[in-house]
Amino acid sequence: MKNLVELYCDVDDFCKVFIPQWQKQLLEDGSRQRRRDSRMSMGEMMTVVIGFHMSHHRDFKNYYLGYVSCFYKKDFPKLLSYTRFLEVMPSLIVPMCAYFTSLKGKPTGIEFIDSTTLKVCHNIRIPRHKTFEGVAQRGKGTMGWFYGFKLHLIVNYKGEIVAAKVTTGNVHDTKPVEELAEGLTDKLYGDKGYLSNALKDNLFDKGVTLITTVRKNMKAKAMSLWDRAMLSKRFIIETINDQLKNISFIEHSRHRSINGFTLNLMAGLVAYCLKENKPSLNLTDVERNSMVID
Secondary structure: OOOHHHHHHHHHHHHHHHHHHHHHHHHHOOOOOOOOOOOOOHHHHHHHHHHHHHOOOOOHHHHHHHHHHHHOOOOOOOOOOHHHHHHHHHHHHHHHHHHHHHHOOOOOOEEEEEEEEEEOOOHHHHHHOOOOOOOOEEEEEOOEEEEEEEEEEEEEOOOOEEEEEEEEOOOOOOOOHHHHOOOOOEEEEEOHHHOOHHHHHHHHHOOEEEEEOOOOOOOOOOOOHHHHHHHOOOHHHHHHHHHHHHOOOOOOOOOOOHHHHHHHHHHHHHHHHOOOOOOOOOOOHHHHHHHHHO
């Protein structure tokens, strides 16, 4: 993992380009009437939030007061109080989304798609849950019913996130696929949850071949040895989902606002994108070329 100083250098380079353009747009379209700089720069605040998701801390308050304030005070001389930092955190959402977009991987012709649940509370607390009332929805995943959202991901064979989208928990996995697949080429591998002839035809018209496993009550489909091998490698995206939840910490049930949920998710995705050692299939050029021949 990068330390906070190294991380800050990366984030600050991005902010020097993005923030002036973003602030200019806000002033021109009337979204903001005046520009007032915070004591901490946007790059410094983004660094602190991303650093939390790259650490092994599970409580932001303890991380901020017990780690950043103690060990990095000299590197962040204008560090805000914890209460004030919480107040300005929603202003980081747009820059964080833009930063994530700049870090996403490029399509390689070998992509994998999957979704994972983002629970916002335990099932027994659903009737009295207020924070996401009217926003989150009940859905059913491989582990049963849940209340919250779904994160839909497309990743390449290098373990890089190519596309991401959040939906409510009751949205079927096939619904956001066409939007996510914009710009993809060649093969897209998914599980049986993506079985849909209409979806397959629509993607094929856009130059993307959707290849899925079949249900137990269906006849086996004829497919190349390469496609069978790649379907057996779908564990790569399941591993990424696991790391996003257990290392980047994109899921927890202590959110107090939709803004907090959004920033937590985006910062977790950014933290994963900045990982040096991502899960990958380590395919050689010879193996990739065999896909065309096969």
